[in-house]
Amino acid sequence: MVKEDPKKTIKVLGDKIVDQINKGKNPEISFPLRNLSNIVYDKKARILKLGDKYGSRSFFNVAHTKKFLQTIEVAKVSNDLLKEEKHASLRDVFYQVKRTIPGTKVNLVDEQTESDKAIEDLELITGHSREQLNITANKNGAVAGRVIIEDKGDEIDWSKLGSGGWSIPSAVENIKFKKVNAKYVLYMEKAAVWERLHEDKFWEKHNCLIMSSQGQTTRGIRRLLQRLYEEYNLPIYVLADWDIYGAYIYSVIKYGSINLAYASEKLTIPSVRYLGITYQDIEKYGLQKHLIRMKDTDKDRIKQVSAYEWFKDNKAWLKQFEMMKKMDSKAEIQALSARGISFISDEYLPTKIKEQDFID
Amino acid sequence: MAQTTLSGDSQKKEKTTADFLAEKQQSISISEFFTKNRHLLGFDNPRKALLTAVKEAVDNSIDAVEEMKVLPEIKVFVEETTPDRFKVTVEDNGPGIVKAQIPNIFAKLLYGSKFHRLKQSRGQQGIGISAAVLYGQLTTGKSTKIISKIGPNQKAHYYELHLNTKNNEPEIIKYEERDWEGKDHGTKVQIELEGKYQEGRLSIEEFLQLTAISNPHAQIIFKRPSGDVTEYPRASEELPKEPKEIKPHPYGIELGILMKMLSDTKSHTLSAFLQDDFSRVSSAVAKEICEKANLNANSKPKNLNRDDVEKIFQTIKLVKIMSPQTDCLSPIGEDRMLKGLKKEINAEFYTAVTRPPFVYRGNPFQVECALAFGGDLPKEELIRVIRYANKVPLQHQSGACALTKSVMQTAWKNYGISQSKGALPVGPIVIMVHIASVWVPFTSESKEAVASYEDIMKEVKLVVQEVGRKLALYVRKNIKAKEQQDRVNLFEKYIPELATSLSEITGNKKEKIQEELEKILKKELKEMLEEVNKHKDVEMDETNVVYGEKQEGLENG
Numbered sequence A: 001m002v003k004e005d006p007k008k009t010i011k012v013l014g015d016k017i018v019d020q021i022n023k024g025k026n027p028e029i030s031f032p033l034r035n036l037s038n039i040v041y042d043k044k045a046r047i048l049k050l051g052d053k054y055g056s057r058s059f060f061n062v063a064h065t066k067k068f069l070q071t072i073e074v075a076k077v078s079n080d081l082l083k084e085e086k087h088a089s090l091r092d093v094f095y096q097v098k099r100t101i102p103g104t105k106v107n108l109v110d111e112q113t114e115s116d117k118a119i120e121d122l123e124l125i126t127g128h129s130r131e132q133l134n135i136t137a138n139k140n141g142a143v144a145g146r147v148i149i150e151d152k153g154d155e156i157d158w159s160k161l162g163s164g165g166w167s168i169p170s171a172v173e174n175i176k177f178k179k180v181n182a183k184y185v186l187y188m189e190k191a192a193v194w195e196r197l198h199e200d201k202f203w204e205k206h207n208c209l210i211m212s213s214q215g216q217t218t219r220g221i222r223r224l225l226q227r228l229y230e231e232y233n234l235p236i237y238v239l240a241d242w243d244i245y246g247a248y249i250y251s252v253i254k255y256g257s258i259n260l261a262y263a264s265e266k267l268t269i270p271s272v273r274y275l276g277i278t279y280q281d282i283e284k285y286g287l288q289k290h291l292i293r294m295k296d297t298d299k300d301r302i303k304q305v306s307a308y309e310w311f312k313d314n315k316a317w318l319k320q321f322e323m324m325k326k327m328d329s330k331a332e333i334q335a336l337s338a339r340g341i342s343f344i345s346d347e348y349l350p351t352k353i354k355e356q357d358f359i360d
Numbered sequence B: 001m002a003q004t005t006l007s008g009d010s011q012k013k014e015k016t017t018a019d020f021l022a023e024k025q026q027s028i029s030i031s032e033f034f035t036k037n038r039h040l041l042g043f044d045n046p047r048k049a050l051l052t053a054v055k056e057a058v059d060n061s062i063d064a065v066e067e068m069k070v071l072p073e074i075k076v077f078v079e080e081t082t083p084d085r086f087k088v089t090v091e092d093n094g095p096g097i098v099k100a101q102i103p104n105i106f107a108k109l110l111y112g113s114k115f116h117r118l119k120q121s122r123g124q125q126g127i128g129i130s131a132a133v134l135y136g137q138l139t140t141g142k143s144t145k146i147i148s149k150i151g152p153n154q155k156a157h158y159y160e161l162h163l164n165t166k167n168n169e170p171e172i173i174k175y176e177e178r179d180w181e182g183k184d185h186g187t188k189v190q191i192e193l194e195g196k197y198q199e200g201r202l203s204i205e206e207f208l209q210l211t212a213i214s215n216p217h218a219q220i221i222f223k224r225p226s227g228d229v230t231e232y233p234r235a236s237e238e239l240p241k242e243p244k245e246i247k248p249h250p251y252g253i254e255l256g257i258l259m260k261m262l263s264d265t266k267s268h269t270l271s272a273f274l275q276d277d278f279s280r281v282s283s284a285v286a287k288e289i290c291e292k293a294n295l296n297a298n299s300k301p302k303n304l305n306r307d308d309v310e311k312i313f314q315t316i317k318l319v320k321i322m323s324p325q326t327d328c329l330s331p332i333g334e335d336r337m338l339k340g341l342k343k344e345i346n347a348e349f350y351t352a353v354t355r356p357p358f359v360y361r362g363n364p365f366q367v368e369c370a371l372a373f374g375g376d377l378p379k380e381e382l383i384r385v386i387r388y389a390n391k392v393p394l395q396h397q398s399g400a401c402a403l404t405k406s407v408m409q410t411a412w413k414n415y416g417i418s419q420s421k422g423a424l425p426v427g428p429i430v431i432m433v434h435i436a437s438v439w440v441p442f443t444s445e446s447k448e449a450v451a452s453y454e455d456i457m458k459e460v461k462l463v464v465q466e467v468g469r470k471l472a473l474y475v476r477k478n479i480k481a482k483e484q485q486d487r488v489n490l491f492e493k494y495i496p497e498l499a500t501s502l503s504e505i506t507g508n509k510k511e512k513i514q515e516e517l518e519k520i521l522k523k524e525l526k527e528m529l530e531e532v533n534k535h536k537d538v539e540m541d542e543t544n545v546v547y548g549e550k551q552e553g554l555e556n557g
Helices: A006-022 A065-084 A090-097 A112-126 A191-199 A202-206 A219-232 A244-255 A261-267 A279-284 A296-307 A315-327 A333-339 A343-354 B017-026 B030-036 B046-067 B101-107 B129-140 B204-214 B255-264 B270-277 B283-292 B306-316 B334-344 B402-408 B454-506 B510-539 B549-556
Strands: A028-032 A039-042 A047-050 A054-058 A142-144 A147-151 A154-157 A176-180 A185-188 A209-212 A236-239 B073-082 B085-091 B144-149 B156-164 B169-178 B186-194 B219-223 B229-232 B349-354 B358-360 B363-373 B384-389 B392-394 B429-437 B545-547
Touching: A006 A028, A006 A065, A006 A112, A006 B454, A006 B510, A028 A112, A047 A261, A054 A065, A065 A090, A065 A112, A065 B454, A090 A112, A112 A261, A142 A191, A176 A219, A185 A191, A185 A219, A191 A202, A191 A209, A191 A333, A191 A343, A202 A209, A202 A343, A209 A219, A219 A236, A219 A244, A219 A261, A236 A244, A244 A296, A244 A315, A279 A315, A296 A315, A333 A343, B030 B129, B046 B073, B046 B085, B046 B129, B046 B186, B046 B204, B073 B204, B085 B129, B101 B129, B101 B144, B101 B156, B101 B169, B129 B144, B129 B156, B129 B186, B204 B219, B204 B229, B204 B334, B204 B384, B204 B392, B204 B429, B255 B270, B255 B306, B270 B283, B283 B306, B334 B349, B334 B363, B334 B429, B349 B454, B358 B454, B363 B454, B384 B402, B402 B429, B402 B454, B429 B454, B454 B510
Parallel strands: A185 A209, A185 A236, B073 B219, B384 B429
Antiparallel strands: A028 A054, A039 A047, A142 A209, A147 A154, A147 A176, B073 B085, B085 B186, B144 B156, B144 B186, B156 B169, B219 B229, B349 B363, B349 B545, B358 B363, B363 B429, B384 B392
16 A cells, blocks of 8 residues: 555546546546456465456446546545545445436436445555545444553553444554453454353453454454554454355455455455364264255355365365365354353363364 | 119019029129129228229229320319219329220220230229229219320310119210310219218328329329318339230139130130240140140130140149249339338338249239338337238228238347237338239238238248348447437536546646547547448448438438
């Protein structure tokens, strides 16, 4: 990410376009493509990076014109936010951009996914993250443990926030860690599992941090995990379902995602370890009767993910996928509750961590 | 005995039933025959009767004028004399009719009807003008008035005629020589009849418009009962090709006709009869027919019995005979169809195709199709099919007609026109379909619909498809042009938006950015139009295509 002033970057972008227009050229913006065809897996660094394929978008091209306009509109919104030193959520930006173009029945954007995409494009074009452009995502996820931070002048103790824990904001760059007392971080994809561990005072007993999201791991969480790893050298363990989506959630934290490959360096933690359910666990703890039947879409996704550069040579994972197919099943973390409500806190996790029973 | 009544009532003598019946059978008069069969002759109701009378007179007139190789000028007057009674007057600039023939042509049923000649002519429709004369006589008791002049320095012949319904002979009520001032040659006929005058569909006006479309070389003037005059102007100075008379081809002959031909022939031997009275029969072919039929080539035609004739009839099918010549046909022609449609239908695109002739059952056929698209034509209605047989419009029984069915069975969606299953397509289209032949197969004696013979429908579909493909190119090109226009409109709307945002980001003046963007759009637009025109050159086959006024205006703009 560029360290320059984002306001200046946006102005430069605008000037470039106006310059093209003044020269009588069809205005054009180019930026790196962000689809699978332009994703490179850096085997050495073990992260996903963007390739060198560039796409361009020109205004006088029917297929591009709306997206071109959306990108410039989003740039204008961001420009205003930066000038006024305010932050807006993705949803706010959507509403600022959403309107009907006069004299037409065309809406500049119809759905939030369109403005979200335009914002991602702007990130690529300017080299600034959306947080730097004063655009924030919804906060998502919670954390608890023996950590004290300072956020906007407030001191917050993650161990004294009741049953909810601290909500993780989308921008964590400016958070200062005052005191960190933990041996590792346990990250889980399920809020319900986090609540179980929190109630069982797992973090207190095992001197760790517990962190969760609901589904996809947001950028805020990924960056927070990375900072804890980089600044305090805390090992990160991921607790996910035994299915293809759990595996992918893990891989996003470890290697990065296709969509955000340009920001991999700021978000990924190559040393992260998976301690979610494995087929060995299913046998060991006799969970065979607590599995869920796979769907066709699951099988298709397994096929896709197995072919990704960053999976295709990973024997441990391929073995897990193979077993999923063979057993035609998947397992949720909560399946462990079959062995008792606190089985996960009292038995499963301590054993796994003690035995270093991870998948890389 | 009165002419027009059955004689049975007037002769009540003691007779056997057989005698009585025999007499009755014999004495069925022409009038009764006519009354019983009026639906076959086009006189089933007062409205149709009036139309048929006009139709017969106009068809005869155009045929007559064309035979003289001059451009037809036809005048049609319809006047209401008393309620439900009309005087129909049709005048032409034809060659006129010699004195002796006038009574036979107008006041004798089936006279001179084309029994022994095969020639594509309009007058094959219905039973002819004499039926209209008879109908007028039966419904009003009035005689039909005819004046005809055969040359500039001649006196005109004036007749008032009745048709004797007992013996089917003309009765001359009045004859005189008259001066016909200002007329070099031509014929005028006036029939008074019961009828009903109505405008709109199936009207005289529709008939005349359809006639004007298929005969753009004719000028037609129509004066309605209201006194309003419509002129259908001439749009082509070129006469259509004159149809040639041909002898029948053996493959197309029917047994009954064969028997009649044998009894009427002037030839003295069977071999000579076959060669002289048929087309495409060489001496070798005649010999082969006689041999295969086991008949002496020198037998006298009149001496052959029914079994012999049957043998000849069956044998003909087994002998290979060259197809008949097709130059006997006179299509309307692509150019004339285009001119006819363009002058009567206001559209933006016209195209026409005439297929090469084909032979079916020993008879040459030719089909043609033309189409008008867009302009004033209604967009949301079923397309209009106008049908012609030997250049004469077919107005009734559209659904039963092979021409309509062929249009219906064409997959119009392939040509960018919407169509529900089993229906005519929907769109701004008038499609004209013409079948020309010396023998048009009709579904019934009323000759209102072409019978659905598979081979004929196949040819009709082919010509409709050809026209459809030409339409498709135009429609697609137009859609492309419309798409381009939509793009331009879109960019025009987007430009101020982009200019506003860029102005806010950069601090440049919005107006200046907008102005520059509009300049670029103009430049881009020029390239787009070149692109469209390139499509036009590549895809559009411009033969037999004309554009309406609107389209030309748009292209220049």
